[in-house]
Amino acid sequence: MRASFPDHGDDMTNYADVLDSLDVTIEDDLRRLLDEQVDAGAGYHPFIGDVYRSASEFVLRGGRRLGSCSTLIVYRGYTGLVDKRIVRACSGVELYRHSILVHDDVVDRDSLRRGGKTMHRLLEGQCGARFGDGSAIFAGNMLYCMAVKAVLQSGFDDARTAAALHLIFSDYRDVNESQILDTWFEYKEPDVEEWNVMAGKRAASLFRMSMLTGAILADAPKGDLKLLEDAARHIGYAFDIQDDIIDTFATQEQYGRVPCGDITKRKKPLHIILALQKDRRLASMMDKGSLGEADIEDVLEIIRGCGALDEAKSISRVHATEAERLIQMTGMDDESKEFFASFIRYVAESLDWYK
Numbered sequence: 216m217r218a219s220f221p222d223h224g225d226d227m228t229n230y231a232d233v234l235d236s237l238d239v240t241i242e243d244d245l246r247r248l249l250d251e252q253v254d255a256g257a258g259y260h261p262f263i264g265d266v267y268r269s270a271s272e273f274v275l276r277g278g279r280r281l282g283s284c285s286t287l288i289v290y291r292g293y294t295g296l297v298d299k300r301i302v303r304a305c306s307g308v309e310l311y312r313h314s315i316l317v318h319d320d321v322v323d324r325d326s327l328r329r330g331g332k333t334m335h336r337l338l339e340g341q342c343g344a345r346f347g348d349g350s351a352i353f354a355g356n357m358l359y360c361m362a363v364k365a366v367l368q369s370g371f372d373d374a375r376t377a378a379a380l381h382l383i384f385s386d387y388r389d390v391n392e393s394q395i396l397d398t399w400f401e402y403k404e405p406d407v408e409e410w411n412v413m414a415g416k417r418a419a420s421l422f423r424m425s426m427l428t429g430a431i432l433a434d435a436p437k438g439d440l441k442l443l444e445d446a447a448r449h450i451g452y453a454f455d456i457q458d459d460i461i462d463t464f465a466t467q468e469q470y471g472r473v474p475c476g477d478i479t480k481r482k483k484p485l486h487i488i489l490a491l492q493k494d495r496r497l498a499s500m501m502d503k504g505s506l507g508e509a510d511i512e513d514v515l516e517i518i519r520g521c522g523a524l525d526e527a528k529s530i531s532r533v534h535a536t537e538a539e540r541l542i543q544m545t546g547m548d549d550e551s552k553e554f555f556a557s558f559i560r561y562v563a564e565s566l567d568w569y570k
Contacts, residue, residue, distance in 0.1 A: 230557035234279040241283050244306045269337040274313045276329045282425040283309040289429030292551025300370040307365030310358050317355035321348050378431045386424040389416040401481040419451025439545045449538035456531035457562045459484030464569035475511050490523035528566045535563040
């Protein structure tokens with residue numbers, strides 16, 4: 216769940232401008248929440264204050280807040296409002312997302328996120344990796360508690376608040392299940408259906424939670440909740456496939472990471488599963504663990520040559536088309552529909568950058 220946006224200049228569509236404009240509103244509230252927690256933690260113990268400072272830096276580091284902005288846009292699409300209640304709920308969504316990222320980075324042994332140290336690297340200090348890993352797990356749990364508290368503080372009536380929290384609890388379970396499967400797949404070769412099960416609880420879960428939270432708090436029609444749930448699932452699949460292709464094929468200049476990073480960890484995104492089915496040479500390449508520049512070029516050529524890349528792209532585009540169709544069927548205002556349509560088109564069209 217990297218929410219990747221490599222720089223392709225003018226190819227970035229207008230959804231990015233909308234995210235940039237809304238991000239400021241959410242970030243101001245996030246900063247207030249985090250500053251309050253830093254002060255409260257420091258009052259308890261100086262080092263706990265330091266932990267919250269590290270968490271604050273991690274959360275506020277930048278990046279487009281796609282999840283929380285989606286919540287805000289759906290809410291505004293049904294109510295025409297951007298009020299303090301929804302902004303505080305969006306802060307909860309953002310804290311929820313970062314609680315997942317902290318744990319994800321520990322499991323994947325990642326050292327960098329958005330150009331800065333991951334949470335476990337920030338916390339290891341002079342005490343070493345074990346302390347950093349353990350403290351990051353606890354810090355992720357702390358962010359999750361802050362997320363729930365933010366939703367409770369939002370000021371919506373009890374029924375809508377309870378429904379939103381029920382959604383968060385359900386999707387948090389789902390995303391943890393998906394992370395277990397994703398890790399297990401490093402030790403086996405899943406088939407496409409197994410990948411679908413895992414991915415249906417990953418990015419699809421994040422989009423479902425963020426979009427439906429906005430709809431529930433806006434008291435959207437029940438029929439629209441089903442449309443948005445199905446649209447979110449298709450957006451999640453399209454995004455997951457695109458994001459994984461970026462990790463494999465984007466250059467270090469575009470992405471800030473060496474290509475094939477996930478493959479060296481024996482991750483099994485959809486295009487790799489398809490390639491393993493079509494060309495067994497890839498299995499022996501992945502068994503090497505560390506890949507040099509020549510190895511990376513060989514891996515990329517195998518994925519291209521056997522047709523796995525094109526097949527994965529095609530599947531992503533099918534999901535994107537269905538997601539846009541479902542979004543247009545909702546009762547959101549045209550501006551909100553256009554935001555999601557613009558993002559969906561970006562995901563689909565960006566696949567052409569990687570060949």
